[in-house]
Amino acid sequence: MIKLTNVSKSFQTKKGTIPAIDDVSLEVQPGEIFGVIGYSGAGKSTLIRCVNLLESPTTGSVIINGRDVTNVSAEELLKVRRKIGMIFQGFNLLKTATVYDNIAIPLKLTDVDKKEIDKRVQKYLQIVGLEDKHDAYPGQLSGGQKQRVAIARALAQEPEILLSDEATSALDPETTESILELLLKINEELGITIMLITHEMNVIQKICDRVAVMEKGKIIEQGKTVDIYARPSHPTTKRFVNSTYHKELPPHVLQDLIQTGPVVRLTFVGESSSKPVLASVSAKFPVSPNILAGGIIALKQETIGTLVVHLHGDKEETIKAISYLEEQGVKVEGVEVTHV
Structure with a gap:
């Protein structure tokens, strides 16, 4: 489903070249929830943005469903991105648009039929538990409700992959728990593969099948979540695991x-x-x-x-x-x- 091979990404600044991720290789299997955890500055956000090519890798390959997408045309890349939904920490909702329109506008931009748009908006609002909020504006919603709208917007594109960029880090513990339950539901009922990044070990604990631990742009340890919890080997991984006890x-x-x-x-x-x-x-x-x-x-x-x-x-x-x-x-x- 997702395969990164020897992916590196550097940024050019006035002070020189700044490496963000360094020779990262990992695979995300179809239908699983794969987590990437690390402290601030580990390179997590850059890594996940390389998956849908919001950031182009400096070196290495990004393979989606068996196809290397690092060298495709802009038109082909657009098609690939339509199969990859993404949710963010900051929700990214239009403040002057209703919940319905926040979900519908991206579909209108891709020429989806009006009846199909209405069908999808209603369907995914029901899935995220906000069917009664379609006429509300973002300013009238709680943080958890805003994130649910953002999730519905991503799902309305009917992607095969859902990327989550610290989607729960701005939420309180109770709301975080409800969003994680929703992501589990989406994974199990819709069969969507989820790749998420986080700095919170409870997120990994709750929903991830496998996990990779990042530090200074590198993956220092990866495997099944249960194995990482039971037998962490790297000192950083041990700190994350011990923080939950x-x-x-x-x-x-x-x-x-x-x-x-x-x-x-x-x-x-x-x-x-x-x-x-x-x-x-x-x-x-x-x-x-x-x-x-x-x-x-x-x-x-x-x-x-x-x-x-x-x-x-x-x-x-x-x-x-x-x-x-x-x-x-x-x-x-x-x-x-x-x-x-």
């Missing part, structure tokens, strides 16, 4: 605990989440597990549980206990004392 312990508490045994973070996913493995530790070894913190993360198709545990006991026995936990499919990671 909120289980940092005060350094002085850790300092006292590690005198009598290691403090470890246990991650349970799949079969390991249904086994009473922690209860078995004290039965098999002279080690006393003391649970310090815990939480459950519900991903789109999987649930991951984590516990921060102090293993009180002899060093040799706690090593055996950790090996046993790993044999049972539990990921074990030491929690180190960080001095501020």
Whole structure:
């Protein structure tokens, strides 16, 4: 569906060449929701704008449905873009036009029949839950309603791909949740492939099948969302994942605990989440597990549980206990004392 191969993009400024994305390769499969996450300045927005050629890559190829679109004519590019909808953080609605007209005007510009326009506007307003707002103006709507209008406008073009550029970052948590539920509905019921960028890990957690993590213009890690959550390898990815758990312990508490045994973070996913493995530790070894913190993360198709545990006991026995936990499919990671 979408394949980026060795894509780089640089901008020329008075101070010289500024690289925005550097040798990025990724694939988005038909029907999935693919997320790209990174901190501010990571290159996410430039990357997603390369997909529909709002930004032309400096090098590399962008392949949509098997076709390299980086060298097509302006006419062919226009046809490609009509199959790619896009929603933005700022909504981009016409303030002086009604909700109906905000959705209808782009269709009029592409010579869609008037009856077809009316049919599509009504259909997609119903899908986004705003069928009673067709005569309202943007100034009369909440932020979440404005974003729903923007989504309906993108859907009215009946695209195969929907790009989301930080579409929820300006919304409050409750409204964000409702928009994410809507994107899930669109993906599942209409079969539209979604590629989104965000700096919020809860967005990835809620709806994404796979994720790529960006830093300084590069993809530093990518894979299934459940795998990234369960076994992040890059320090930046670990920071994103840990931000969803909120289980940092005060350094002085850790300092006292590690005198009598290691403090470890246990991650349970799949079969390991249904086994009473922690209860078995004290039965098999002279080690006393003391649970310090815990939480459950519900991903789109999987649930991951984590516990921060102090293993009180002899060093040799706690090593055996950790090996046993790993044999049972539990990921074990030491929690180190960080001095501020």
